Amino acid sequence: MPVLKKPAAKKGKAAAPPPEAKKEETAPAPPPEKVEEKPPEDDGEPPAEDDGPADGEVKTELTGLFVEKPDSTTATKGKDITFVAKVDASNMLRKPTMKWLKGKWLDLGSKAGKHLQFKETYDRNTKVYTYEMRIMKVVETDAGGYRCEVTAKDKCDSCTFEVTVEVAEDTGSGNILEAFKRSGDAGEDAGDLDFSALLKKREVKVEEPKEEVDVWEILKKAKPCDYEKIAFQYGITDLRGMLKRLKKMRVEPKKCDAFLKKLESAYTVDKGRRIQMCVEVADINAPIKWLKNGQEIKPSAKYLFEAQGNKRTLTINRCTLADDAAYECVIGEDKSFTEVFVKAPVTVTKLLDDMHVVVGDRVEFEVEVSEEGANVIWMKDGVELTRDGKYRFKKDGKKHWLIIQEAEKEDIGMYYVYTNGGQSKAELEVEDKQLEVLQSIADLTVKAEEQAMFKCEVSDDKVTGKWYKDGVEVKPSERFKMTHVGRFHKLMIDNVKPQDAGDYTFVPDGYALSLSAKLNFLEIKIDYVPRQEPPKIYLDTSGVGSHNTITVVAGNKLRLDVEITGEPAPTVCWMKGDTVVSEAEGRVRVETRKTLSSFVIEGAERSDEGQYSITVTNPAGEDKARLTIRIVDVPDPPEAVKCTAVGEDYATIIWEAPKFDGGAPLKGYLMERKKKGSSRWTKLNFDIYESTTYETKKMIEGVLYEMRVFAVNGIGVSPPSVVSKPFMPIAPTSEPTRLTVEDVTDTTCSLKWLPPDRVGAGGIDGYIIEYCVEGGTEWIRGTKDPVEKNHYTVRGLPTGEKLLFRVMTINIAGLSPPSYTQQSVTIREIMEHPKIRLPRQLRTKYIRKVGEKVNLVIPFQGKPRPW
Numbered sequence: 079m080p081v082l083k084k085p086a087a088k089k090g091k092a093a094a095p096p097p098e099a100k101k102e103e104t105a106p107a108p109p110p111e112k113v114e115e116k117p118p119e120d121d122g123e124p125p126a127e128d129d130g131p132a133d134g135e136v137k138t139e140l141t142g143l144f145v146e147k148p149d150s151t152t153a154t155k156g157k158d159i160t161f162v163a164k165v166d167a168s169n170m171l172r173k174p175t176m177k178w179l180k181g182k183w184l185d186l187g188s189k190a191g192k193h194l195q196f197k198e199t200y201d202r203n204t205k206v207y208t209y210e211m212r213i214m215k216v217v218e219t220d221a222g223g224y225r226c227e228v229t230a231k232d233k234c235d236s237c238t239f240e241v242t243v244e245v246a247e248d249t250g251s252g253n254i255l256e257a258f259k260r261s262g263d264a265g266e267d268a269g270d271l272d273f274s275a276l277l278k279k280r281e282v283k284v285e286e287p288k289e290e291v292d293v294w295e296i297l298k299k300a301k302p303c304d305y306e307k308i309a310f311q312y313g314i315t316d317l318r319g320m321l322k323r324l325k326k327m328r329v330e331p332k333k334c335d336a337f338l339k340k341l342e343s344a345y346t347v348d349k350g351r352r353i354q355m356c357v358e359v360a361d362i363n364a365p366i367k368w369l370k371n372g373q374e375i376k377p378s379a380k381y382l383f384e385a386q387g388n389k390r391t392l393t394i395n396r397c398t399l400a401d402d403a404a405y406e407c408v409i410g411e412d413k414s415f416t417e418v419f420v421k422a423p424v425t426v427t428k429l430l431d432d433m434h435v436v437v438g439d440r441v442e443f444e445v446e447v448s449e450e451g452a453n454v455i456w457m458k459d460g461v462e463l464t465r466d467g468k469y470r471f472k473k474d475g476k477k478h479w480l481i482i483q484e485a486e487k488e489d490i491g492m493y494y495v496y497t498n499g500g501q502s503k504a505e506l507e508v509e510d511k512q513l514e515v516l517q518s519i520a521d522l523t524v525k526a527e528e529q530a531m532f533k534c535e536v537s538d539d540k541v542t543g544k545w546y547k548d549g550v551e552v553k554p555s556e557r558f559k560m561t562h563v564g565r566f567h568k569l570m571i572d573n574v575k576p577q578d579a580g581d582y583t584f585v586p587d588g589y590a591l592s593l594s595a596k597l598n599f600l601e602i603k604i605d606y607v608p609r610q611e612p613p614k615i616y617l618d619t620s621g622v623g624s625h626n627t628i629t630v631v632a633g634n635k636l637r638l639d640v641e642i643t644g645e646p647a648p649t650v651c652w653m654k655g656d657t658v659v660s661e662a663e664g665r666v667r668v669e670t671r672k673t674l675s676s677f678v679i680e681g682a683e684r685s686d687e688g689q690y691s692i693t694v695t696n697p698a699g700e701d702k703a704r705l706t707i708r709i710v711d712v713p714d715p716p717e718a719v720k721c722t723a724v725g726e727d728y729a730t731i732i733w734e735a736p737k738f739d740g741g742a743p744l745k746g747y748l749m750e751r752k753k754k755g756s757s758r759w760t761k762l763n764f765d766i767y768e769s770t771t772y773e774t775k776k777m778i779e780g781v782l783y784e785m786r787v788f789a790v791n792g793i794g795v796s797p798p799s800v801v802s803k804p805f806m807p808i809a810p811t812s813e814p815t816r817l818t819v820e821d822v823t824d825t826t827c828s829l830k831w832l833p834p835d836r837v838g839a840g841g842i843d844g845y846i847i848e849y850c851v852e853g854g855t856e857w858i859r860g861t862k863d864p865v866e867k868n869h870y871t872v873r874g875l876p877t878g879e880k881l882l883f884r885v886m887t888i889n890i891a892g893l894s895p896p897s898y899t900q901q902s903v904t905i906r907e908i909m910e911h912p913k914i915r916l917p918r919q920l921r922t923k924y925i926r927k928v929g930e931k932v933n934l935v936i937p938f939q940g941k942p943r944p945w
Contacts, residue, residue: 143174143228143235145206150240153216160212161239163226168205174230176209180222186211188496191460218243294344297324310453310498314419319402323417336360336412338388341405344417347397356391357407357414368392369406394418423499424452427476430495430504436511441482445495445502450475457494513538513586516565519595526601530571532582534593539564543586552582563663574599612699613644615692626704629741630686631793632711636679640692640703643673648696650675654688684709687741710741713789715799716770721785724891726809726838728775733787733799735770742791749774754782754804766790777807780839808840808891817885817897820869824877824907830869831885831897840889847872852880852902864888875905912940 746766844864
C-alpha cells in the first residue's frame, strides 16, 4: 500500500479529518484513536424536527457483539500474521456486516489481494461467525492502529488493536546457509527464499507519529487530472461540489482583527455523526452570529452554541445531507468562512451474479450502488481492470456494467467490484463450444477406378474442417475433391488407385474432435469373360398407394432406394417428365452405386410433385419403371373473410374455402378475433368448425373487432387468412316514447314524441313515420328521409279517413320497434269559433300625439282561419 505524506499543518490550525481514509503510517504507530462517538448529551430540550436519522437511516445501538477480539501484536517483517474476530449471531435475524479498517477511515476490504486476504466462516451449532484478516509478508508500512467493526441491523460493535513491525535481528553466528531461509510456513522445498538476513543490519529510525491527512491540502497541490482519482480514494462522491470548494479555498484570506483563530477551510464528517467548528475571538464580549448558506442559525437540539473564554464553538448533531453547506461565523464586519462536506459511504445495493458462458459469448457483469454517479473499481483475481480493448465499462445512474465482448478461456476467474463502502464478487466460467456429430463417416471398400465418397454431418453449418490421410492433410486435386454444403462435409476420390487405401480423418476447426474411417482397396483379377445379364429394376412400392404413388409431406425428406441388377453394371437415368435429374449436389439429386440407385429430395416442395421414371441400360438390354410423387402440405389460408350482420353482442362472419387444400381433404376451420389496435388474438373454437359461416358472440357493443380464419387438413393448420375489415357490434334502439297527436287538418297530421329509453352505441340517425288506414295492413311512409327532430307534420293525407300512425328510430343497426298512436285519427278540420285576443295595453285609453305613427296589432284565432 502506498504511503501518502501530509504537509505539516499550519501553526494554530488543526488538520481537517480525512473524508475517507487515514494515510498509512510507518512503525512505530501512535495509539489508535477511539472511533465511536458518544451520543450528544440530553440538555432537556425536545429534539428538533431534523434531529433524527436522515434518508431512512436506522439509529444504531452500541452493543457487545464480539465473542473474541483481535489483540495488539508485534509482527516480524517478511512474515505472515493473522488476526481473528468472532461474533455471536444467536440473537440476529440477518447476517452481520464486518469491516476491517486501518486508522479511522481506510476500508481494507477494497485492498484485498495478494498482500491482504480475508476469510469468513460460520458454525451452525454455536451460531458464531469467525472473521480472519491475514497480512502476507508484513512490511514496515503495515504498522499502525487497526479497527474491526461489526454491524447488524440496529446493533453495532467495534474494537481496536495495534500492529508493530520489527526487523529480525542477525545473530552473526552459525552456518551462512541458515540465512537462505524460506519465507512463510512452507516446508523444506516450498516457499520463496528470503535473503534479508544477509543484509547488513541497520538501525531503524523511530519516526515521529504523523498527523492525519488534510485532503484539501492534497487537492490544492495536485494536478487537475488527478482530482477524480483522489476523490475516489477518499470517498468524495460530489466531484462538482469539491471543485467549487477548492476554487474558493484558493482565494487568499483577508487579515482579520476580530478573530484570533478562524475556522478551518473545510470540514468533513460521516453521515449521522456530529461535527464541531471552533473559532477564537479577540473580544470575548463581541456578539457573534453563525450562518448556514447565508441564513442565521438558531440554537436548538441540533445546533448547539458554546462559549468558553475566547473560544466559540458550533456543534451540529447527527449530520445529514442537508447539512452539506457553506457556514460563516460573523463578528461585526469580519467573517470566517468554511465548508462542511457530509460523506455518505457508497455501498453495493445489488450484488454481482455468477455467470456461465461458452467461448465467444458476450459477458455483462451488472452491479448497482447506493449513489448516482459514484466511481467503482473492477478487478480480476486482484488485478485492476482497465480499458485495454478487451474490457468495456458502462454506467447509468446507480448501475455499472463490466462488459467482455467475446469470452475466452483465459477470462475464467473471480471478478470483484469495489466502492468506498462495500464490495461484491462473482465467478465467470467459460466452456468450449460443443459440437454434435449427426452422421459419422463410414469405412469404404472400393475397386479400381471406382469413386470413393466419405460423408459426415455435424450440428453447426458454419463449422469448417480439414481432411487427413494417415495423418497428412489432403489437398484438393483432380481426383480429390472436398465439399462443404450446410452441415455436410464430403471427401470424394475419383478413379481410386491402390495407393489411396488408408485411414481418412475429418477434423473440425476449433474443436477437440475427429472422425475417422478406413478406405479398403479391392483388387479383382478377371480370368474369364463375364456373362451378360439384362438390367432389372426392383422397385418396391408396396404400401405406398395405387399406381406406384408415393405421398410426401412438404418440408420432409424423401429417399427412395431402388435395387438394380445386370451385367455389366447398367447405367441409370432418372427423369421428371422430360427433364433428366442430375447426380450433382443439390436439393433434388440421384446417388448411384453398382447395385443401388437412390433418388433423394431434401425438403420436399409443392413443385416437386409429378411423374418420375427410372431407366437402366446395359449392352444386354433395358428396363424402365414409372412412379408418381404426390406432395401434401397444409392448405392455403381461407379467403374473403368479412362480416355480414351485427347485433348487440354478436356478429355473423363468412369466408371462402382456400384455393388449394394442400393435397388432403379439408377438415374444417379455426377462428380468432381481436379488438382493433390490439395485438392479442383470442381463439374462438378449439374443435374444428366445418361450416364457412360463423356467429361470434359475447362481444362488447360499440367496440371495433377484427377476425381471421385458419384452414385445417390432415397435415396441419394453414397460415392465417387476411384480417377482415373492422366491424362493430351494434343493436337498434328501443321504440320512441310518448307518441301523441298535436294537431289535425283536412290533409295533415302533426305528431310529436320523445326519444327512446335505450339508445345504445349506434346512436340515433333519425326517425321514420308511417301511417295505415284503420283495419288495413299496408303501412305507407310519411317521410321521404329520416326526421332528425322529435316532431313532424305528415302532409298529403286523405281527408276524412281514419288513420293509425307509428314512429321508429333508425341507425346503423337498422330500425327499432315501432311506437303506435293509441287510437285512430280522423283527418278533418277541427272547427273552432273565431276569437279576438285583445292586448292588455289596448284595453284602456290609447293616446298618441299628432303626427306620430299608430300601429295596432290585434291577434285572433279560430278554425278554419278567420278573415
